[in-house]
Amino acid sequence: MSENPKKVIVGMSGGVDSSVSAWLLQQQGYQVEGLFMKNWEEDDGEEYCTAAADLADAQAVCDKLGIELHTVNFAAEYWDNVFELFLEEYKAGRTPNPDILCNKEIKFKAFLEFAAEDLGADYIATGHYVRRADVNGKSRLLRGLDGNKDQSYFLYTLGHEQIAQSLFPVGELEKPQVRKIAEDLGLVTAKKKDSTGICFIGERKFRDFLGRYLPAQPGKIITVDGDEIGEHQGLMYHTLGQRKGLGIGGTKDGSEDPWYVVDKDVENNVLIVAQGHEHPRLMSVGLIAQQLHWVDREPFTGTLRCTVKTRYRQTDIPCTINALDDDRIEVIFDESVAAVTPGQSAVFYSGEVCLGGGIIEQRLPLTV
Template sequence: MAKVFVGLSGGVDSSVAALRLLHAGHEVVGVFIKTWQPDFISCNWEAERLDAMRVAAHLGIPFLTFDAEEAYKKGVADYMIAEYEAGRTPNPDVMCNKEVKFGAFLTFAKAEGANFVATGHYAQNSTDEHGRHLLRGNDSEKDQSYFLWTLTNDQLNHILFPVGDSPKSVIRDEALRARLPTATKHDSQGICFLGQVDMKDFLSHYITTEAGDVLNESGECIGTHDGALYYTLGQRHGFTVTVRGRDEMPHYVIGKDLKKNTITVGNMPQRGQTKTLSLTDMNILTPLTIGETYEAQIRYRQTPFPVRFMAGEGSHGTLEVLVDIETPSPGQSCVLYVGTECLGGGIITE
């Protein structure tokens, strides 16, 4: 059997991942990945690490702590700050998987003699004569393949997703039967290093902004905001509208101008304006065919929509959007699928 380093986060999913691997006869080592957090934010990583230690002790497996602060600060936090400063909307979860969990952690595990790393992600992989394939998790409500599109075929050869074939309810029941210390623990939400601080407050420590005007679709000033770069298309909170119409309908961000420091809002998110998607930093696990139709997702838990692959050169590609969709924000991840297979993806530039 194989030697597997399991990323124990202190949650129930990774706990059951370790349990299943142990039952399968593998040599299992539990590893808590310590990430970066700024001095001005309190994060409960110590409590999460303690829960991970309790799980390892309960299962009778070795426990290690891997210090990934440098990789996380550079690959996730600094990247996120730079993207927001440029007016784009990044996905830190995607970058955490790329740079930390399946980047620095995988490198560490292999150097320590591990054959595989495993996590509690709701995703699956399979192997056939064409190689390794990344698949959606069996629980459609929990599927996390959207956040894993940056994985390479070589990385997939060393990654296991032990809980990806089961719905969350089964994982929870399994944890209860095994009396795991995390069996009744609530799922974590959001980005650890932010804690109870929202994204705007975090960014304000690194980016200097000024208040600006909120414009309606006629270009009239109807309110104020805290800095155009903070906002993403489709957002409906975080700005103040002081001049309202009779309908009192909600307002959504439908455009922003960083040079003028303005955002434009409307009563409905923009739809039907996007005819093509230009992608950069593309990572393709299974080759795409020019002119072929695929399914795309530009947000987590979004219903996939059809696109046609029009062109690709190096890390760049162009997709034709075949239905009306809400206008995406540059910086978001566009992930491609055929059925349950994740083919890869890229970062939206326009």
């Protein structure tokens, strides 16, 4: 690299992926520094908030690699731009994806701006399993090389300008390789398990956590035939296709098949269930999406053949997208899909390239 290496600020989470990202960038000749983001302050003293342990791990890794670690508090931005929206969606009976919002508002907005303006960074880097390709002067978002770990689904809101300022070193590797590098380097994060749970809030009992912020409203559970068979504690605790936690067992017409959530009647606070995970009421032939984001930032018009994921880790579904006249799109699947969930994201691909996506506003049911 040149006499004046480019400066990269790595978002250090205290996990193995960001740890190895920092080392890889050092090997590539960048001037590397770390940044630990604190984004949650509501109930920090509690056992499931691992922020203090994560910061200690991030600091240990930076010390080992000989790089400076900065810390920043984005709790206000997180509350205003991620968490309140998250609660609003649940209140409306939809199931949001906080990781997508978090990437959009915190990691690739607040962090990106802070790194550039306050720390003088040329780039930021994260431990996401995605790749970037620059084509005709525009940066594209590609799936990570490790198909099992690919995280492009969570990054579809990024525009080419943000991707151009971002580096994704582990996107070219598979997870076992990343762990092996961390072990060989003797990093404390080498065997640390991957975080799950709500972005930045950590792992906790979701029902208890949500109940603190939204009053539960119990209501009826009815079958697709209209029979009342139980009571739910709040629609927000249930999502389409859910089987566990319904509190109903037993049979109907002699069938031993388990019950699944197939719909929510938000207006009447009713949870609708049916037996069997491929019940026709659970199947959709397509969806309507809104709040669209295209990586190339070009407005979508006309019709497009591509593939779609309606949830993370789903196999790509071939589909046709049709532009509607109010900045929404209609997506028609080649074959019907189970548990398409309003509030979740539909993300579109052309081969390895993530084109963008939008929020599922409504599903187009197989049966009306």
